[in-house]
Amino acid sequence: MVARVAGVFDEKLTEAIANSKILVVGAGGIGCEILKNLVLTGFPQIEIIDLDTIDVSNLNRQFLFHKEHVGKSKAQVAKDSALSFNPTVNIIAHHDSVISNDYGVSYFKQFNIVMNALDNRVARNHVNRMCLAANVPLIETGTAGYAGQVELIKKGLTQCYECQPKAPQKSFPGCTIRNTPSEPIHCIVWAKHLFNQLFGEEDPDQDVSPDTADPEAAGDAGASALSSEGTAAGNIERKSTRAWASDTNYDPEKLFSKLFGDDIRYLLSMENLWKKRRPPTPLTWDNLPGKDNAPTQHSGLPDQRVWTVHECAQVFAASCKALQTDLKSRPDGDHLVWDKDEKSAMDFVTACANIRAHIFNIQLKSRFEIKSMAGNIIPAIATANAIVAGLAVIRAQALLKGEIETCTSVYLRPKVNHRGQLFVPEKTLTAPNPKCYVCAPKPEVGLACNIKQLTLKDLNTAFKEGLNMQAPDATVEGKGLVVLSSEPGETDHNNEKTLEEIGLNDGCALLVDDFLQNYEVRVRLQQEDDEKSWRLVTDTDTPMPAPKEDKTANGSNGAKEPKPGPSRSKEDSDSDMEIIDEDDDGEPAPKPPKRRRTEISDEVVELC
Amino acid sequence: MVENNELELSEAEAEQYDRQIRLWGLESQKRLRASKVLIIGLSGLGAEIAKNIILSGVKSVCLLDDEKLKETDLYSQFLAPPDKIGENRAESSIQRARALNPMVDITSETKAVDELPDAFFTTFDIVCATGLKQEQLERINNICRDSNKKFLCGDVWGMFGYMFADLIDHEYSEEIVQHKAVKRGPDETEKNARETVSITVKRRAIYVPLQNALSADWTKPELRSRLRRGDPSYFAMKILLRFRDEFNRNPDPAKRKADTEILLRMRDELVKELNIPVGFISDALLTDVFGIVSGAAAVVGGVIGQEVVKAVSQREPPHNNMFFFNPVKCVGFVELYGQ
Ligand SMILES: [Zn+2]
Numbered sequence: 003m004v005a006r007v008a009g010v011f012d013e014k015l016t017e018a019i020a021n022s023k024i025l026v027v028g029a030g031g032i033g034c035e036i037l038k039n040l041v042l043t044g045f046p047q048i049e050i051i052d053l054d055t056i057d058v059s060n061l062n063r064q065f066l067f068h069k070e071h072v073g074k075s076k077a078q079v080a081k082d083s084a085l086s087f088n089p090t091v092n093i094i095a096h097h098d099s100v101i102s103n104d105y106g107v108s109y110f111k112q113f114n115i116v117m118n119a120l121d122n123r124v125a126r127n128h129v130n131r132m133c134l135a136a137n138v139p140l141i142e143t144g145t146a147g148y149a150g151q152v153e154l155i156k157k158g159l160t161q162c163y164e165c166q167p168k169a170p171q172k173s174f175p176g177c178t179i180r181n182t183p184s185e186p187i188h189c190i191v192w193a194k195h196l197f198n199q200l201f202g203e204e205d206p207d208q209d210v211s212p213d214t215a216d217p218e219a220a221g222d223a224g225a226s227a228l229s230s231e232g233t234a235a236g237n238i239e240r241k242s243t244r245a246w247a248s249d250t251n252y253d254p255e256k257l258f259s260k261l262f263g264d265d266i267r268y269l270l271s272m273e274n275l276w277k278k279r280r281p282p283t284p285l286t287w288d289n290l291p292g293k294d295n296a297p298t299q300h301s302g303l304p305d306q307r308v309w310t311v312h313e314c315a316q317v318f319a320a321s322c323k324a325l326q327t328d329l330k331s332r333p334d335g336d337h338l339v340w341d342k343d344e345k346s347a348m349d350f351v352t353a354c355a356n357i358r359a360h361i362f363n364i365q366l367k368s369r370f371e372i373k374s375m376a377g378n379i380i381p382a383i384a385t386a387n388a389i390v391a392g393l394a395v396i397r398a399q400a401l402l403k404g405e406i407e408t409c410t411s412v413y414l415r416p417k418v419n420h421r422g423q424l425f426v427p428e429k430t431l432t433a434p435n436p437k438c439y440v441c442a443p444k445p446e447v448g449l450a451c452n453i454k455q456l457t458l459k460d461l462n463t464a465f466k467e468g469l470n471m472q473a474p475d476a477t478v479e480g481k482g483l484v485v486l487s488s489e490p491g492e493t494d495h496n497n498e499k500t501l502e503e504i505g506l507n508d509g510c511a512l513l514v515d516d517f518l519q520n521y522e523v524r525v526r527l528q529q530e531d532d533e534k535s536w537r538l539v540t541d542t543d544t545p546m547p548a549p550k551e552d553k554t555a556n557g558s559n560g561a562k563e564p565k566p567g568p569s570r571s572k573e574d575s576d577s578d579m580e581i582i583d584e585d586d587d588g589e590p591a592p593k594p595p596k597r598r599r600t601e602i603s604d605e606v607v608e609l610c
Numbered sequence: 611m612v613e614n615n616e617l618e619l620s621e622a623e624a625e626q627y628d629r630q631i632r633l634w635g636l637e638s639q640k641r642l643r644a645s646k647v648l649i650i651g652l653s654g655l656g657a658e659i660a661k662n663i664i665l666s667g668v669k670s671v672c673l674l675d676d677e678k679l680k681e682t683d684l685y686s687q688f689l690a691p692p693d694k695i696g697e698n699r700a701e702s703s704i705q706r707a708r709a710l711n712p713m714v715d716i717t718s719e720t721k722a723v724d725e726l727p728d729a730f731f732t733t734f735d736i737v738c739a740t741g742l743k744q745e746q747l748e749r750i751n752n753i754c755r756d757s758n759k760k761f762l763c764g765d766v767w768g769m770f771g772y773m774f775a776d777l778i779d780h781e782y783s784e785e786i787v788q789h790k791a792v793k794r795g796p797d798e799t800e801k802n803a804r805e806t807v808s809i810t811v812k813r814r815a816i817y818v819p820l821q822n823a824l825s826a827d828w829t830k831p832e833l834r835s836r837l838r839r840g841d842p843s844y845f846a847m848k849i850l851l852r853f854r855d856e857f858n859r860n861p862d863p864a865k866r867k868a869d870t871e872i873l874l875r876m877r878d879e880l881v882k883e884l885n886i887p888v889g890f891i892s893d894a895l896l897t898d899v900f901g902i903v904s905g906a907a908a909v910v911g912g913v914i915g916q917e918v919v920k921a922v923s924q925r926e927p928p929h930n931n932m933f934f935f936n937p938v939k940c941v942g943f944v945e946l947y948g949q
Contacts, residue, residue: 009863010685010768010901035908042654042686042904059628061711062665068709087688147633148916302636303624374632381633384665385916388658389942392908396769396937399905410940418929418944424913425935425942 011399018402023047025113027100027129029076030054031382032143033119034066035391041084041091043395049113051096051105052077057343063384101128101472107520110136115398118142119391123168127440127470128519130155130163134441135520139401143394147381148416150390152397154409157441158434164470165435167540180213182275186359186367190376193354194340196261197347199243200252201325201338210243210261212268219272252326254319255287262357263287282361290315291360305370311360314353321350342377351376389414393425407431439469439540445523448539450530453506459497462486464536469523471516479511479524488517501527619643623713627667635785638923642668645922648734650674650723650750651741652699654686654902655766658911659738659918660707661689666919670715672734673707675700676722677741682863686766686902723750732757736922738914739763743855744824751776751820760921763820764914765850767860768899769937771910772847774823775917775928780815782924815928822948823931824848828884841943842891843934845884849876849891850899863900870897894938910935913942 008016024045026036029052040048054076056067066083067076081095098104101124110116110132118140120126126142133140133155140155142163155162178184179192195208250256266284269275292310300307309317324346329338340347352369355376359366373379397409410428418424439447449464456464465474465486473488485504487493496504506512508529515522528539619639624631631639645668649660652675664671679690679699687699694702700718707716719726723739723746731737731753739747740763747763754761755778764773787808826833826844853869853876854860861869873896881888913933920926930946 009866010682010903011898038688039904039908042684042688044685058625061626062628062630062667065661065665065710069712086691088684089692301618303619303631305624306636379629379632382629383633383916384662385912385919387912388662388908388915389912392905392912393940395905396903396909396940408940412940414942417927421943422930422945423941423943424929424933425909425940427940 015399015403018404019043019045019399022114022402023112024049024398025110025116026050026119027116027125028052028119028121029064029066029080030060030119030121031063031384031387032145032391032394033076034064034080035388036117036119036143036394037066037080037084037093038087039391039395040398041088041093043399044088045091047092049094049096050077050080051098051100052080053097053099063382063387065384100125101518103518105132106518107132107135110138113138115401116140117394117398120144124470126163128472131440131470131516131519131521133157134162139406141394141397141401143390145382145386145390145414147383148386148414150386150414151411152390152393153411154397154401154406154431156406159406159431161432161434162438162441164440165438176207176209177213177216177218180209180211181216181219181269181272182279183358183362183364184279186355186364186372187375189355189358189362189364190351190372192358193351194376196243196354197325197338197340197350200247200257200322201329202340203337204242204244212265212272214272216272216275219274252322254322257322258285258287258315258318258357261354262361266361280363282363285311285357285361287315303370305373306368308366308368309353309356311357311366314356314360317349318353318357321346321353325350342373342379348373348376386414389425437540439523439538440521445521446526447523448526448528449536450528450533450539451501451536452531452533453501453508453527453529456501456536457498458486458493458501458504460536461501462497464538465514465525468536468538469514469525471514471521472518474514474516476512476514476525478506479513485512486514623667626711626713630666634919634923634925638919638925639667641923641925642666642919644669645735646670646672646733647918647922648672648674648731648737650737650739652677652687652689652703653683653741653766654688654904654907655740655764655771655911655914656699656738657687657689657703658907659740659764659914660703661710662911662915663738663918664707664710664714664716666915667711668714668922670717671707672717672719673700673703674719674721674723674726676720682901686904686907728753732759734759736760736762736918738918740765741860744820744851745855748819748821755819761820762914762917762921764910764933765847766902766907766910767850768901769903769906769935770843770846770850770895770899771906771935772843773910773914773917773933774820775921775931776817776819777815777921777928778817780817780921780924780928781812782815782920782927783810783812784925784927785810813927817931818948824851824948826947828886836945837887837890841934841936841939841941842895843936843943844932844945844947845877845880845886845891846895846899846936847934849873849880849896852876852880861900866900869900873899892938895936898937906935906937909942 022045024040024047026033026048029037029050033050033052037048037050056071056074056076056079058072060067061069066080071079075097077095077097081093085091085093116129116133116138118126118129130140134157137157142153142155144151154160174188174191178188179195183189183192192210196210198205198208199210247257262285266282270281290312292312295310325338328346338347342348348369352372355372356366393412400409410431412425412427414425419426434441436442439445462474465471465476474486475488476486477484484493506527508527510527512525512527513522514525619636627639647663647668647670649656649671652673660671660673675698677699679695679697679702681695683690683699684692689703689706690699691702698720700720704716704718723742731750737750737754737759739750742763751761755776758778760778761776762773765771785808787806789806828834853873861873874893877891877896880886881891917928920928929944932947933942933944935942
């Protein structure tokens with residue numbers, strides 16, 4: 003079939019559209035709009051992938067979905083709705099993660115263009131590599147609030163998605179979270195960690211008790227305080243918070259007294275911390291502020307009212323009990339996963355964050371605001387998605403016409419620039435970064451770590467999280483010795499061995515390969531005695547972001563779907579924004595433009 | 611002016627509109643919920659505008675169109691099902707429009723604008739007109755003006771499009787985020803957290819009617835200077851509006867070659883008339899102006915939808931009165947005309 007009406011486009015484009023095959027990755031806000039434009043324009047062969055299901059908060063913009071579709075597959079419903087616009091096109095819907103052996107390089111090769119409408123970096127990185135490997139042009143899109151962007155990625159011609167190091171993720175020192183919070187977000191992060199300590203997956207990096215190793219408290223150590231609970235080293239007995247809570251049968255009053263009374267008194271004993279800070283005020287269960295307050299008039303959404311401390315304590319008690327019941331109903335060893343859309347989990351974090359905020363004289367926030375911060379919600383509207391999707395399909399048309407050199411990145415700005423531009427195209431394509439460890443002809447990257455301490459298991463994590471590989475295989479360059487194998491069982495017995503123990507040393511190079519991504523990179527090991535974990539070192543720039551990502555900080559619906567992939571709802575938007583600072587004078591810009599990533603950050607906790 | 615509806619949002623509304631309330635705030639959402647919108651012309655552009663406005667959660671939308679659904683509409687018009695060809699475009703769009711958001715009241719009107727009395731147009735808070743002739747646009751604009759109702763219009767021809775807005779005397783609030791350092795400890799020297807405070811400021815913007823913007827005087831130095839570094843989109847719009855007025859239709863995909871010749875001739879006439887440098891309005895800009903291309907309708911409909919949301923919620927600065935999408939450069943820009 004040809005594009006629907008002759009004469010709308012010139013013959014060349016009409017013909018090219020008629021013979022095209024397009025893959026749309028993601029059926030969220032932008033994906034729905036892209037699919038609509040493609041179908042109406044008469045693109046005859048379309049595949050769409052999304053592993054997510056429809057949520058009521060999608061309906062303000064994902065217009066192919068209606069209330070009766072809540073809970074159903076986004077890809078399938080999007081296909082059905084789009085077919086009603088033009089029943090003659092052929093759409094294949096996949097309710098699936100794009101990160102899967104089912105979608106290998108040969109799968110990608112069958113498309114003329116891949117269009118990304120994703121909401122998370124992991125899947126974007128992956129599709130970037132698949133398109134590089136398959137040498138298929140990729141149109142990458144994103145929006146955040148009023149802003150958005152469309153960017154073409156073509157192997158050898160343009161930057162790839164990973165050519166520029168991503169902005170470091172916002173991080174808070176562990177001691178700020180545990181000892182000296184000064185902003186609401188510090189209390190929110192603490193409350194999410196507390197949730198995991200009590201009900202979720204226990205992570206030693208998410209300790210919520212006072213941190214006696216705080217360098218600011220040095221020489222002080224609080225040994226005098228609460229000596230009955232202290233060890234000889236002045237540290238609190240490391241009984242797991244979970245075990246302790248379980249022993250008290252999650253008695254809210256006892257939990258409250260420890261977390262918001264005893265622990266705070268312990269912190270007060272670390273006097274050095276409070277020489278230049280306002281000290282916290284411990285609370286007692288029976289005497290909480292706001293207890294006798296008359297109900298106040300509130301206008302706005304119920305969730306926008308800020309609770310009193312007394313109310314927070316009531317909610318704390320109720321949500322503790324509800325979460326305990328939920329945990330008990332699960333098989334032994336199972337745990338809860340924090341989710342902003344689970345009522346008790348959100349109540350718990352709101353209450354705990356606010357009680358702690360009150361103790362530290364920090365402004366209390368409403369449940370509505372805390373949900374935004376704790377769940378990393380990026381606002382999303384129909385109009386910005388429509389504009390970005392429209393521009394993306396216009397770019398796809400130009401690609402099919404063979405005008406690839408005109409397909410520069412376009413930025414939708416929240417407000418016009420000084421030249422009155424609302425959609426700002428770059429003047430030229432941005433050339434690839436020759437040092438990119440993904441798209442360079444011979445990709446290379448450094449891995450700084452302490453070879454005496456880093457285990458093979460950690461190395462595997464570094465390749466997965468740092469290099470975004472799905473199933474890494476690693477051999478020693480020149481020797482062929484297999485260090486890591488993606489085949490289950492082949493190298494697992496070495497998991498706990500350090501790199502030194504298996505004979506690796508400073509300067510040694512590993513060839514690391516991901517079969518699915520058809521991606522191989524040479525990794526040079528760099529010994530650093532002080533490195534507690536690992537970090538990537540690229541030739542050109544400053545060190546890459548620290549890997550200690552707070553796994554709960556992204557508000558993901560991880561419980562439903564542990565696999566990364568399209569619309570994992572990591573941020574519930576089509577975000578991952580990159581806004582260009584346009585040049586001021588209209589002069590041609592020979593150097594690659596500066597970029598400012600305005601992406602939402604998952605907070606990361608560093609160890610002090 | 612849209613009155614702020616004091617009634618609180620229901621739980622269902624709060625849930626459905628959550629992601630946009632987090633962007634534009636509860637007050638805007640309440641104002642949206644109180645506003646009545648008229649959309650004239652259910653082409654692909656009209657459908658895009660309707661979709662965006664209905665999703666935003668206004669009180670009501672009236673779809674006005676006396677035309678019948680044609681096959682070429684289906685290129686971009688997704689509200690009318692393909693089996694309704696030959697039926698009224700507004701009526702055949704109602705069912706899908708309602709499904710987009712059952713909380714919005716959707717009606718249709720199938721009379722031609724020329725048959726409707728002035729009083730009809732003033733029952734709405736804001737009017738968005740597409741596909742009309744210049745004379746019709748000016749009539750409705752002036753009716754709206756006299757009753758202090760806001761007016762927007764726009765069109766997409768092929769890949770090219772424009773928008774015009776007359777918000778009359780528009781008051782709006784703008785949130786400005788400021789950073790201030792806060793002292794937290796007893797020791798004043800302690801470097802400490804910075805708090806962001808947002809303050810809301812009230813502002814005003816004064817608009818001119820469409821006839822002023824369309825009769826901009828290009829002999830004036832401030833406009834002549836635009837010719838040097840400017841974009842020819844304003845003139846492309848003038849040519850395409852003239853084509854519609856003269857031939858009582860838009861350029862026809864089936865007559866692509868013949869109509870292109872007419873357009874280029876009209877271009878040459880305009881160049882003479884306004885003394886514009888030859889070559890300023892390139893052939894390329896007048897090449898892809900046939901039918902309505904879905905991507906372009908989405909882009910222009912997105913901008914118009916967002917301006918309607920800003921206008922009725924009286925939040926965030928609205929754009930200057932004209933927006934153009936130039937597909938040759940893939941640039942979208944805003945300019946002020948007629949002042
Ligand atoms: Zn690259």
